Amino acid sequence: MKKIIYALILPLVVLSGLVFIFAPFAYGSGDNRDIKNETSKKSIQKSLSAAEKEAELKKWEASPDGIQYKKWEASPTGKNVYASATKISKSIRDYTNMEGVVTSLSLPLGSRLGFGLMVRINSDDYILAFGPEKYNEFQQLHRLKVNDKIIIKSHSVLQAPKYSYPIVAGDYAERDSKIIYKRAPRKDGC
Template sequence: MLPIKPIKKIIAGLILLLLVVSGLVYAKRELKNESPKNPSPKPLTEAEKYEARRKWDFSADGIMFNNWAASPAGKKIQASADKLSNSVKNNTKMEAVIRSLTLPEGARLGFGMMVKIDNEDYILSFGAGASKEFEQLRSLKVNDKISIRSHAISKAPKYAYPIVTGNYVELNGKVIYKRAPRTDGC
């Protein structure tokens, strides 16, 4: 039979171990239930937006872009973009004719094509996506007349045409592409 003093030490050790383990479990549970310490960032105020834009305007990229926008090529692209701005803002259909099934050389816009809308050339970009998503668009041919809707027009010094983001394409009254709604909350 064991003497009583070592048994008391063993029991005391086991109780101490039990207390430490239960404390760790309790602390871990509290950490999981705690709200995140970094709440989502607040939207920028008008003053902060203005300051960020001003800072960008004086950066190397901003200066290069502003010089391009003031050039004849930049003004021509802006004028073409302005022609479509009301249709894009109001999400109305625009009639287009496919001019080329490929984007300009070196373009990094994902899947897209060249179209003519109101006698102006545009890049119609659908972005990167699953090839299955664009399956019906790949069946289009040069000179096909399509109806499109867009939510954005952009421009960049790299491209000689405004970039129209395609949301919806219709061929002969049949919808062949409709952008899936965003699921990430933005």
Template structure:
């Protein structure tokens, strides 16, 4: 008799456990915030609204100015190397950023005759290795991203990888808890 009761209760416990486990996972997935992805039309509308603001007008004016065109051309020159994450040979031209910069640690470098700001998101030990660089040093850079802003007269490359004389000097640490 006891064996029969245990035989009936055991499947009941297993099935109810599965039901509650499935219920918990459904609750967890519904409680996660949905990614804020905009459709192409919504993104275009949002961009048009921003362009109508004073900041958007100022940015468009800068883009059409000779200084803005120079910066955008510099960013376009290296776009292919950035998308393929290939090596770019650079020569360090300055160990300091232009006055008024708020980019953190960075250096100025020339790639194929065009000046760029190399900005690094680095930890303290990594900064020490970067501080060993000197003006006119030839380095190899890899990056995925270039940006620009009206405040700066140079395109800004986010440094992911730097090597000098075939020795790794800097490699960006992946962000914790995300992409």
């Protein structure tokens, strides 16, 4: 019985070994490994030098989008947005508490920032954006009311010509010493 099993298995092992060895040649002279290495090298982007970054920035500034952005930056609205962002930059950099008052439970009309609120921090208005809503993760935030005082922590503040307010990324929110939202760390490690 053992001899019959060995007699059946041995040819399968030899045949599969031969297929494994000669399969790359069946698809075109064994160059598949070279193509795979070549594409993986292409997918890794090298970082740009300072001169290349400067050249890319100049190129973008000369584009229609860059010209429009520069005009917005120089406008009174753009200057106000940047001034407001500067006021909270130390708290953003140090990831420290900022006290805010909810001024609106909705974002400006036409915004595409996902779920968010309008808050007043140090007498300036900000968009507090939490991102797209999934799995009721903002359930506690939906219970907020206008004039509620909250503590906010964030890692970033952004400016965009579409909005008349700086955009604060909502990473942490607390009301009455109770955490009502804390962004989960990313799974990819970044």
